[in-house]
Amino acid sequence: MAPRRRVLLISVHPLYNIGQPWFHEKYAAFHAALRSKAYLQSAQQPASALRLLAQQPPPIAVFVTDTGLALPENAHVWQAVLWYIRRGGTAVVMGLFPIFAHPYQIRAFFAVAGLDWAAASFGESTVVLYRAAVGPALALRLAPGYRHTGLSVRGFAPADAWYLHMPHEGEGLRAESPVVLVRVENGRLGYLGDVNAGPESVAVMLAMCGLL
DSSP states (O other): OOOOOEEEEEOOOSSSSTTSHHHHHHTHHHHHHHHTTSEEEEEOSHHHHHHHHHSSSOOSEEEEOSGGGGSGGGHHHHHHHHHHHHTTOEEEEOTTHHHHOOHHHHHHHHHTTTOOOEEEEEEEEEEEEOHHHHOHHHHTTSOSEEEEEEEEEEOOOGGGEEEEEOOOTTOOOOSEESEEEEEETTEEEEEEOBSSOOHHHHHHHHHHTTOO
């Protein structure tokens, strides 16, 4: 029997992590969706994150759920995640990261991956699907638009943004997005800035790791 595919959640911040009861309440639908598709593992210590990353076969996706990997003492774990990505893996930065990350942390964190991403606006807005980025098949399964509250990033290539802010009257599209997926060598690195994990964002996270 083939080994069951697994998804790894990494949450190693000493204070703001998935061990908090309110995190499980807010992300209950996300956890349930993942468990219906794959075996769900979580790492709340750097050593366990490294051990689970090294297990074979590798996870089909890694979710970085807080700012723990942006701390200097955990830089080696972030490097291990990037090694996993470059060899063909998919990782998504989400959850508590857009809530607690400082702008300087965001730029430095993604720069390690060779990206020029930086913090943009934070707030509630309507985002619309950029169909050219996701392709026609996936566009049929994702919400054409939805309200979200979260942190957008800027500095990405236009083709990497899955959703864009709906412009106000008289405005053009803003060069920022809360939903981005970029190729990093042989793998992919995604970002989801929505802090509420509504059904539309859950679908995005599943789609990014090929589980939708």
